[in-house]
Ligand SMILES: Nc1nc2c(ncn2[C@@H]2O[C@H](COP(=O)(O)OP(=O)(O)OP(=O)(O)O)[C@@H](O)[C@H]2O)c(=O)[nH]1
């Protein structure tokens with residue numbers, strides 16, 4: 001469906017939205033910028049607060065039909081399935097009545113909708129949302145699906161697959177709700193309200209968690225976080241002071257000196273780096289009165305390590321437990337953000353017991369001031385490789401995804417409210433479509449193909 005077929009988006013279209021077979025209830029649908037005007041001229045007075053609402057009234061169709069009672073569902077703003085003001089008129093399932101309503105709407109300025117035109121507008125509404133949120137979807141498509149995947153993987157440890165899964169669940173729920181709409185006269189429900197709310201709530205809370213993770217990841221990358229990790233007394237604080245060029249952290253012979261997480265901003269080359277000193281890694285057992293403090297310190301240290309862009313794993317080069325210490329550090333290093341870089345630093349390389357270590361070990365002595373320059377250079381190189389990976393495009397993707405996740409959460413929240421409020425499932429399905437569309441933006445999936453396959457064609461809604 002190319003954009004060349006996109007014409008006349010601003011006019012208002014009308015069609016019978018229900019079955020053209022005999023039925024007890026019928027629906028006429030309108031969408032477009034002129035909907036509110038037409039509604040008013042039909043004698044339906046929408047409220048002006050902008051939210052979706054329902055009005056029970058009668059419209060005059062002239063002889064022989066006279067006044068016909070209708071229930072009008074009104075979406076006065078772009079927050080509708082099509083992304084345009086929309087109106088549904090629910091009335092008797094009499095074809096002459098429905099045709100008369102369509103004819104009346106056409107007299108008032110609407111145009112008969114072409115097949116699939118509501119869906120086309122819905123599709124376009126998804127794209128336009130995306131355009132406003134960030135850049136054009138075309139930009140993302142032009143960068144290629146692979147680039148988007150790559151970006152998303154880096155952002156939240158593979159965001160797109162779980163979002164695709166949630167979107168699938170939403171589409172299934174939507175299909176159930178839509179199916180129920182078609183059988184509303186028979187009072188058949190494909191999913192109970194309780195079940196629906198429960199499943200929507202679960203999806204919503206997953207989305208909220210994901211969005212939180214995402215926003216934690218999309219901090220200002222002009223500042224890089226570097227955490228020093230290692231056993232007590234490994235020489236972390238002294239190394240931090242050497243890197244910072246001043247006495248920012250307390251250094252002492254006693255193991256367990258550093259308790260709080262200490263952050264020191266420094267400039268390394270062109271980069272703003274925050275050096276984070278952490279408590280030495282120790283096991284949580286022991287009965288001392290300091291145990292609580294120690295436990296707290298360990299948690300903070302672990303968190304600082306996990307959030308960092310770069311971690312310096314510091315091991316005393318003269319340590320008698322070199323091998324087990326390194327093994328333990330490697331194990332701890334597994335807990336990391338995907339893009340983080342680990343540097344392995346041998347400390348105290350000044351005494352007679354200091355080991356000679358090959359790459360990737362960086363040999364340093366904070367006491368003698370040796371190896372500090374080359375460590376700084378390795379940090380700068382690491383930042384620059386991170387920078388190349390996490391470019392501006394990823395930040396904008398993150399911004400877009402955050403917005404889309406929020407939109408999906410909001411829509412699901414509204415759907416839940418509509419279910420609780422006992423409002424028609426038409427509203428619920430409209431919100432579910434908005435939510436699915438928003439998640440479709442996250443994954444870059446093409447919305448129309450599968451919504452058509454999974455919902456519209458399956459239940460012949462054909463609107
Ligand atoms: N010889 C030598 N001693 C060092 C060096 N760096 C630190 N030390 C000594 O090692 C001891 C511990 O240093 P800290 O920097 O406090 O160690 P830490 O890793 O911060 O220790 P905690 O805060 O307890 O986890 C102190 O006595 C330091 O003077 C070094 O490069 N060479």
Ligand SMILES: [Mg+2]
Pocket residue numbers: 236237238249250251257258277278280
């Ligand atoms: Mg310390």
